[in-house]
Amino acid sequence: MDLNRATIIGRLTRDPELRSLGSGRSVASFSVATGRQWTDQNGQKQKQTEFHNVVMWGKLAETASQFLHKASRLYVEGRLQTRDWTGQDGVKRTRTEIIADNFIMLDSRPAEGGFAPASTSHTSSPIPPAEVVEEEIKVEDIPF
Numbered sequence: 001m002d003l004n005r006a007t008i009i010g011r012l013t014r015d016p017e018l019r020s021l022g023s024g025r026s027v028a029s030f031s032v033a034t035g036r037q038w039t040d041q042n043g044q045k046q047k048q049t050e051f052h053n054v055v056m057w058g059k060l061a062e063t064a065s066q067f068l069h070k071a072s073r074l075y076v077e078g079r080l081q082t083r084d085w086t087g088q089d090g091v092k093r094t095r096t097e098i099i100a101d102n103f104i105m106l107d108s109r110p111a112e113g114g115f116a117p118a119s120t121s122h123t124s125s126p127i128p129p130a131e132v133v134e135e136e137i138k139v140e141d142i143p144f
Contacts, residue, residue, distance in 0.1 A: 005077070005078075006052075006076075006078055006079060006080050006098045007075070007077045008075070008076050008098070009034065010032040010034035010035075010052070010074070010076075011032065011071050011072065011073050012030055012031070012033075012071060012074070013030070013032065013033050013051065013070065014030060014031060014070050015030070015068070015069050015070050016028040016029065016030040016056075016061075016064050016068050017029050017030065026058060026059075026062050027055065028056045028064045028065045029053065029054065029056075030064075031051050031053055031054065032076060033049055033050070033051055034049070034050050034052065035047060035048065036048050052076075053095060053096070053097040053098065054078075054097065054098045054100055055081075055099050055100065056099075056103070057099075060100065060102075060103070072105065073105075073106040073107050074104060074105050075103060075104040076098060076100050076103045077100065078098045078099045078100035078102070079098070079099050080096060080097070081097055081098075081099050082094060082095070082096045083095055083097070
């Protein structure tokens with residue numbers, strides 16, 4: 001049995017870019033930065049940042065585009081996918097992406113119970129309760 005699973009917690013480096021395909025299906029793409037710190041052999045603190053390309057489809061893409069903004073903190077899970085293409089300049093390019101199937105917004109909630117977008121604090125309308133979807137976690141779904 002094989003397993004292709006990616007789980008990250010980080011911050012958006014830019015607002016999600018939402019597009020509609022000719023078929024009417026929505027797709028959102030954005031980048032998430034994750035960081036780590038450690039102390040090297042000389043006792044010096046070191047930092048490293050990784051940037052992850054994330055793609056979301058359908059209703060998930062629309063929700064992400066509506067509520068996520070640059071610097072939003074979130075948990076993303078999905079699968080890794082690498083795609084190749086040739087650019088207009090004739091150069092072959094490769095990109096590895098996380099094709100997300102779930103995300104959780106980790107920014108704090110305002111007092112009225114909705115989520116406050118990180119970059120637009122003037123938003124006063126909370127997410128209606130019907131928009132918040134919670135899925136039951138089954139023991140069989142936990143990968144460890």
